[in-house]
Amino acid sequence: MSERVAVRKTYKLFIGGKFPRSESGRSYIVQDSNVSLASRKDARDAVVAARAAVKGWAGAIAYNRGQILYRVAEMLEGRREQFVALDVPGAEVDAAVDRWVWYAGWSDKLSQVYGGANPVAGPYFNLSAPEPTGVVAVVAPEAPALLGLVSVIAPAIVGGNTVVVAASPAAPLAAVTLAEVLATSDLPGGVVNILTGRLPETVPALAAHMDVNAIDLTGVTDAELAAELEVKAAENLKRVLRPVAADHDWSADPGLGRMTALLETKTVWHPKGV
Amino acid sequence: MFEYAPAPESRSVVDIKPSYGLFIDGAFVDPADGGSFKSVNPASEEVLAEIAEGGSQDVDRAVRAARKAYEKVWGRMPGRDRAKYLFRIARLIQERSRELAVLESLDNGKPIKESRDVDIPLVAAHFFYYAGWADKLGHAGFGPDPKPLGVAAQVIPWNFPLLMLAWKIAPALAAGNTVVLKPAETTPLTALLFAEICQQADLPAGVVNIVTGAGETGRTLVEHPGVDKVAFTGSTDVGRAIARAVAGSRKKLTLELGGKAANIVFDDAPVDQAVEGIVNGIFFNQGHVCCAGSRLLVQESVADQVLESLKRRMAQLRVGDPLDKNTDIGAINSAAQLARIRELTEAGAAEGAQRWSPPCELPERGFWFAPTIFTGVTQAHRIAREEIFGPVLSVLTFRTPAEAVEKANNTPYGLSAGIWTEKGSRILWMADRLRAGVVWANTFNKFDPTSPFGGYKESGYGREGGRHGLEAYLNV
Numbered sequence: 001m002s003e004r005v006a007v008r009k010t011y012k013l014f015i016g017g018k019f020p021r022s023e024s025g026r027s028y029i030v031q032d033s034n035v036s037l038a039s040r041k042d043a044r045d046a047v048v049a050a051r052a053a054v055k056g057w058a059g060a061i062a063y064n065r066g067q068i069l070y071r072v073a074e075m076l077e078g079r080r081e082q083f084v085a086l087d088v089p090g091a092e093v094d095a096a097v098d099r100w101v102w103y104a105g106w107s108d109k110l111s112q113v114y115g116g117a118n119p120v121a122g123p124y125f126n127l128s129a130p131e132p133t134g135v136v137a138v139v140a141p142e143a144p145a146l147l148g149l150v151s152v153i154a155p156a157i158v159g160g161n162t163v164v165v166a167a168s169p170a171a172p173l174a175a176v177t178l179a180e181v182l183a184t185s186d187l188p189g190g191v192v193n194i195l196t197g198r199l200p201e202t203v204p205a206l207a208a209h210m211d212v213n214a215i216d217l218t219g220v221t222d223a224e225l226a227a228e229l230e231v232k233a234a235e236n237l238k239r240v241l242r243p244v245a246a247d248h249d250w251s252a253d254p255g256l257g258r259m260t261a262l263l264e265t266k267t268v269w270h271p272k273g274v
Numbered sequence: 275m276f277e278y279a280p281a282p283e284s285r286s287v288v289d290i291k292p293s294y295g296l297f298i299d300g301a302f303v304d305p306a307d308g309g310s311f312k313s314v315n316p317a318s319e320e321v322l323a324e325i326a327e328g329g330s331q332d333v334d335r336a337v338r339a340a341r342k343a344y345e346k347v348w349g350r351m352p353g354r355d356r357a358k359y360l361f362r363i364a365r366l367i368q369e370r371s372r373e374l375a376v377l378e379s380l381d382n383g384k385p386i387k388e389s390r391d392v393d394i395p396l397v398a399a400h401f402f403y404y405a406g407w408a409d410k411l412g413h414a415g416f417g418p419d420p421k422p423l424g425v426a427a428q429v430i431p432w433n434f435p436l437l438m439l440a441w442k443i444a445p446a447l448a449a450g451n452t453v454v455l456k457p458a459e460t461t462p463l464t465a466l467l468f469a470e471i472c473q474q475a476d477l478p479a480g481v482v483n484i485v486t487g488a489g490e491t492g493r494t495l496v497e498h499p500g501v502d503k504v505a506f507t508g509s510t511d512v513g514r515a516i517a518r519a520v521a522g523s524r525k526k527l528t529l530e531l532g533g534k535a536a537n538i539v540f541d542d543a544p545v546d547q548a549v550e551g552i553v554n555g556i557f558f559n560q561g562h563v564c565c566a567g568s569r570l571l572v573q574e575s576v577a578d579q580v581l582e583s584l585k586r587r588m589a590q591l592r593v594g595d596p597l598d599k600n601t602d603i604g605a606i607n608s609a610a611q612l613a614r615i616r617e618l619t620e621a622g623a624a625e626g627a628q629r630w631s632p633p634c635e636l637p638e639r640g641f642w643f644a645p646t647i648f649t650g651v652t653q654a655h656r657i658a659r660e661e662i663f664g665p666v667l668s669v670l671t672f673r674t675p676a677e678a679v680e681k682a683n684n685t686p687y688g689l690s691a692g693i694w695t696e697k698g699s700r701i702l703w704m705a706d707r708l709r710a711g712v713v714w715a716n717t718f719n720k721f722d723p724t725s726p727f728g729g730y731k732e733s734g735y736g737r738e739g740g741r742h743g744l745e746a747y748l749n750v
Contacts, residue, residue, distance in 0.1 A: 113415065118740055120722035121399065128726050128740065213731070227522025234517035236686070237510070237529065237732045255417070257750060264730050265737050268705045270715045 014179035016049030017189020038195035046193040050162040053190030058160035066107035073100035103154035130263040132160030134213035137206035145171035155258035172196035207232035214239035293324035297469035299339035300479025306331035316383035317605040328485035336483040343480030353409030360405030383605030403723035404444035422450030424502035432458035433562040449747035528736025533689030536682035537567030543694035565690035589632040615664035622657035688730030
């Protein structure tokens with residue numbers, strides 16, 4: 001009996017819940033697979049998809065968002081071996097699953113922990129609550145391939161933002177495989193969009209994009225590029241998360257910072273009276 | 275209009291010196307390059323004092339003094355002691371409130387009833403509020419032992435001179451930072467009196483440094499490599515320039531910038547209350563308010579009625595001497611700002627909107643602008659898009675709540691918004707959808723030290739006030 005010929009996977013972009021090739025028709029080879037080389041146009045398309053998803057995702061009830069993030073954890077757990085086959089250590093996959101679970105639980109607690117009633121000096125009801133800032137561009141860390149990626153996506157979306165992620169150019173296969181997890185987790189299309197390719201090509205377009213509200217530069221290792229991106233981001237006053245140190249410990253407790261940096265605080269006043 | 279006899283507040287309660295130096299390392303000093311400028315009373319164009327202009331050497335000296343005070347004294351002082359200094363300052367502001375209010379009205383042009391009843395009481399309250407945080411930072415939700423950032427560079431505007439100083443300095447000091455603050459060029463006097471209050475409170479030298487000057491002094495300060503934190507309140511254009519200037523540095527940045535707030539009046543709103551809210555929203559502080567309700571969105575079915583009441587009310591506003599206790603609208607802060615207001619209102623008329631002001635006699639000297647409304651404004655008009663920062667209201671109409679939301683959010687700004695309706699569920703539905711940091715429902719222009727303030731989108735980032743306001747000054 002002859003050996004079965006394997007069916008190989010095509011690694012494509014993830015935009016608006018679909019898996020298109022780059023509009024440029026280009027690809028590059030990583031781990032013996034062809035991976036889409038996203039263009040600036042792909043980046044802009046991804047922003048359009050992310051913007052279109054904001055209303056539904058930001059407007060979803062927190063309980064619903066939490067369940068969907070938990071569903072991502074369930075799906076990732078079931079696809080553990082796929083990541084191991086891409087050289088992601090099993091322990092890292094486990095940590096990534098746990099991180100989704102941890103963030104899932106935050107969806108309906110953020111407003112309580114980060115917002116609240118303010119005792120103003122007058123007869124007024126006054127309440128502050130966090131809201132998503134909108135569309136967030138995220139530069140994923142170079143490594144760890146899966147845990148790093150999950151650790152920047154989950155905190156951005158749990159509060160109701162949608163994201164356009166520039167995946168680590170060195171580890172795009174894990175990113176596209178995570179996209180397949182997301183696509184089967186009831187996450188609405190466009191909430192997470194993933195671009196593979198070269199950072200200097202896609203990220204400046206995202207940093208300069210006037211319909212992007214925030215940019216997370218975590219994975220930018222070139223200090224000069226990071227400064228240049230921050231300058232571009234100033235044009236519409238994007239919220240900026242600066243790059244993390246090369247020795248950042250991704251297994252440590254993430255804290256609230258990544259979530260709250262991408263939230264706005266809205267304060268509502270109303271007089272009290274009869 | 276009723277005739278009132280003049281009821282001026284006495285200006286003898288405040289003693290203005292002929293000239294002021296820079297406040298660096300606990301003492302008033304001459305600037306290294308000897309430059310100076312004049313601060314003028316905008317209601318009379320009278321020169322109030324000669325003010326030192328800080329150059330790069332002065333900024334450097336101030337940053338070094340702040341660094342030394344941070345490392346040697348303030349950064350290592352127990353929170354309970356920092357708290358006591360801040361409580362002392364709060365008390366001194368209360369004790370000297372009359373003096374501060376008169377000085378603020380003289381230098382800024384705002385009516386004494388506002389500086390006396392709003393600005394200065396809020397300043398004291400702000401210091402009192404943050405004083406209490408200094409020894410409770412571990413309970414603020416930023417971890418058990420959050421650390422200060424170091425030296426904060428703070429640049430503030432001229433519309434609420436001492437209040438903006440309080441918003442900047444109180445949380446910075448409570449968190450354990452030291453500061454170099456640059457007041458606005460046209461309104462430095464209350465900041466300099468505040469420096470005297472710091473001396474009176476025996477605040478350790480170098481914890482607060484005040485470097486007066488214009489834009490160049492501010493630019494030098496925020497670009498100084500020795501600062502760890504930059505906080506700015508002012509125009510969106512300058513905010514953008516500062517964001518570019520700190521790019522790639524370690525400096526933490528918070529920005530409180532411009533606004534073009536929608537004040538939305540529904541057909542079920544009590545008209546008299548709404549009109550008071552509209553007037554307060556746009557004519558408070560001559561409209562020199564970043565969160566001013568400068569776009570009135572009124573539901574079409576009640577537009578005529580609301581406008582008629584509004585015009586009747588506007589005819590009662592008293593424009594004139596800021597020190598007169600009956601004055602509702604004082605002087606425009608500067609000739610430059612008056613020119614800006616004129617330019618935009620002329621554009622409004624040229625673009626086809628209808629302009630109306632009540633009959634209103636303006637003083638001959640000084641900088642004045644009559645309260646003005648424009649009707650027939652479209653969303654494309656400059657007066658509906660650009661921040662005028664003056665007593666000028668653009669009136670638009672809408673039919674449905676969804677249309678009101680669309681129009682309200684159709685701006686790059688997102689600082690504040692107002693909603694007037696008797697229906698609670700509609701307030702909450704609207705509040706959810708308005709992209710603005712502060713939403714006032716059936717009220718407007720309310721401020722409190724416990725209440726976070728700050729914008730969405732191009733109105734900036736970070737919050738001032740409340741627990742949230744500490745975050746800007748902690749290493750979290």
